[in-house]
Every structure is written in structure tokens, then in C-alpha cells.
Amino acid sequence: MAEGYNLNPIVHSAQQVPSRKDTLDDDDEELEGEGRETIDALEVYDMLRHINDPEHPLTLEQLNVIQLELIKVDDDRATADVHFTPTIPHCSMATLIGLSIRVKLLRSLPSRFKVTVNITPGTHASEHAVNKQLNDKERVAAALENAPLLNVLNKCIQNTDPSDQEKE
């Protein structure tokens, strides 16, 4: 297999972080002024934790690619900043993983949110190049018009909503 594939990733226990529904009682939904639901880092983590890695039958949570402490959400300013950590510094899938995070948040977060997706500093050889591409919305828009690529991305993010997990 080509270099850039991590053949033996470390698998982390998937339930270290409580999901948002466990931390809230039903009548404890935080509602603001206009009945708008407040979004926090845990909720964003919940949106991302079940994304499938493009090369392993494992989730980004299981691979520690996504970590709660590397997600910063400011509901008032409507910003979500996500850092993700490729499993190896030469991971050839880093752009694809970043795109899957971006697409998932595009579909799950209210449109008022500004999202930045970056590689955790120092964890990838092409960190700057990948970050620049992931945060260029013209490049992202063009990538999402590429049918084969969109197909791969859709596979990564299918059945990854917290509600999909409850069904299982």
C-alpha cells in the first residue's frame, strides 16, 4: 500500500465523552431570546464524532482525529473553529478528512455560523497547504461539485447524526 496510509492506527474508546443528550434533561434545553438554540462545543463534537474515516472502518472519534478540547464554539459570534489531528504526519487523506468535517458542519450547523477547519498545529507535514485549501470556500465549492469526490464525502458522513446513533 502507498505511503501516507496508516495501516495500524491507534483506536481509542469511543465513549469517553458524554454525548450532549446525556448532559441535558429534556426540559433543560437552552433557549435564547428569539427561541434560538444555543450551540456549544459538545454539540459540534456530537455532529462530528461519528464521521467515518475514509480509509478505516472507524470513526474520527475512535481515531482521536476529533477531540472535544480542540473544538471552540462561540455562539454569540456564531463561530465554530475545529482543529483535527491526522493519525500520521504524512496522512494522504488529511484534505479529505477536513472536507468531510466541513461538509458535515455545513449541513448540520445553522447557516449563521462561520466555520474554520484546520489541522492541529505540528501534526501534519503539509499543514499550511491543507489548511489554506480547506478554508478557501471557492476551492471547497468546486470540490463539492465533483461527483466522485462528493460520493466519497457522503459515505464518510452518512448516518453520523446523533439521532442516527440513537436508532442503533
Place this chain on the structure above:
Amino acid sequence: KAQVQVVAELEGHKDRVWCVSWAPSGKMLASCGGDTEIRIWAKQGGKFVCVRVLEGAHRRTVRRLAWSPDGKFLASCGFDGQVVIWAVNGTEFEFRASLEGHENEVKGVRWSSSGRLLATCSRDKTVWIWEADAEGGEFECASVLNGHKQDVKTVRWHPFQDMLLSGSYDDTIKVWQEEDDDWYCTDTLVGHTSTVWEICFEPTEAKSFVSCSDDHTCRLWRQKTGASQEKWEGEGVLVGHTRTVYSIDWGRHGYIATGAGDDSIMIWQPSSLNDCPGPPATTAGVTVAATGTAEQMATNDEEEEAVVDRPALSPPLPKLAPLIVIADAHQGDVNSVDWHPSLPLLASGGDDCKVRIFQIQFPPPPPP
């Protein structure tokens, strides 16, 4: 005091609006975006309405639009790699030609002031110059300009000469000029620290131009005095936006408009740059001090390298703050701003799928 009024909010696009562009007559506004359509808007009974939808020509996002200077043609370019030429007759638009050659997404298209040349740019890192025949229906590639190391985001012509600027994902701006039927890069401008999204000349004298960037700033450049005509230098930095600045346009009235990822539109008065606090653009004292430092360190190889590798030798440029801030101009990124050719109207397009037209009442000039 400046006043801003929304005179029209135009709905119809089903995806993000990437570009808005007034016809040279000012009687029509064209818009395009992620829904692969081009919409033409015009005033009917005192209200702007959609008079035409051009669909089916592009298979993917239509990224930018450009009217020929005489208003007889509209060019559109898209992520499908195509440039389409539409012949305009009143509010009728007829598909005239498709220019193919770029390897992938075409991101910018602009007519030269004479209407004889068309420039296009693409993610394939090239800028193409196309030459139109007398009727404007046939186009031939006159030159393919290589030089940018990355994705070329935008092209913009000088308002009355055959001089072209291009801005790129490689963070630079290149100046291109024709000599003996061939095109050369005559200057590469470094200053922005990330992608350059759009560029615009000052429209009346063209001794300055302005650029906007992913680094959240815009830069003002002026023609170098004493140097050959095509050299340019930084003159000032427009600071105010808090996210990527996607679009910039310099109106004939002297005001610059910018649209950004912070959902705002800002209006700037570059003529007030000289009134700004901050160091002047060139300071002889700083240059002398820097030379002295380099000489002192000449004995130590490593430190000498550090000095050489320091573009900060040039003093910081004066900063300009916005004159007017239109916060939440769109409910999402503002991707495009375009001044009306004669009226104080500004059109904009955004990620909220909408086109808006603002009427701006500029503050009266201060007493002399």
C-alpha cells in the same frame, strides 16, 4: 453624515450569489452563482425585477460575469472550465460562443477597455488573453500567461490601456503588458499574506489600484514615481474587515467598496489616506538604519541570512479605516460588490442567495 438605504432586495437565485455586475448603461444588473444560472435584473415600473434567466449554458457554478465596454456582449465563466459569450440585444441574450481551453475552473473574466481583448484566469494557474474579431463573435487565444504558482483568482484591466493585473492563491499580484505581440509579466507585487481575491484600478487616472485578500485587509498600490511606468509600490492598508475580503470596487466618485466574509460591506475614502496617523510610506531613516545593521552583522553568516530574509525592512504602510460600515449587509458572506456606472448605487451578492442594491449618500466634503 453618510446614509445608507436598501433600495432593492432581489430573490431568485437558488444558491450562493458569486458575482453581480452592472451593464455599462447602468440599466441592467447581471448576477450569477452556484445554481449555474445567470439572472438579468432591470427596473420596471420603478422596481427592479428579474427580466431574464440564462440557464443551461454552464453545467456548474457560474463564478463571474463581465460586460463588454459597449454593452453588446456579456461574458460568463464557470467551474465547468467554460467561458460563454452572450450577445445582448435590449433585454434579449443570445448564446454566441463558448471559449474552451482552460483545464479546470475558470474564476475570472474581464474585457479590456477597448473591448478588443478578453482576459480569463483559472485554477490551472494560467491567464489567457483572447482576441475578438471585429464583430465580436469569434475569439482566438492570443496568449497564455504562465507565472503564478497557484490558482489565479481574478483578472482586471487598466481602465484605458492594455495593461492587466492578476491576483492569485499564491498571495501575489502580477502586472502584465504587451510588447511586440507578446505578453510579459512586468511586476510581481508581494505584500498580502494570503490569497488575493480581487483587484481594481482607480478608474479615472489609474495611477493607483487596490487589492483585497484572505488576510482580511485591502492594499492600496501606487505607480512608482521615477521608475518605469509599470512598477508599483504599496501605499496604504485598508483595515477594518474581520474575515476574508472577497470583492473590491473603486467607483468613479472616488469611493472604494468592499464585501467580506464578515457579512459586511465597507466604504472607504482613499483620498483621506494622507490625513491618517501613522508613518509615511517611505522613510529614509529606516532604510539607513537597516543597511547599517546588515553591515555590522556581515561577519556572522547565520545572522546575515536573517537580515537578508527580512522583508520588514520596508517601513509599515499607513492604515486607512472605513468611512462607512454596513454591518450584516447580507445574512452570510458578501461575495461581490459593484458600483453603478453613474449613480451612487452599490449592488452586492451574498451567500444568502440574495442580490441587494444600496443607495449611498456620501458625507459632504470637509470645508477646505
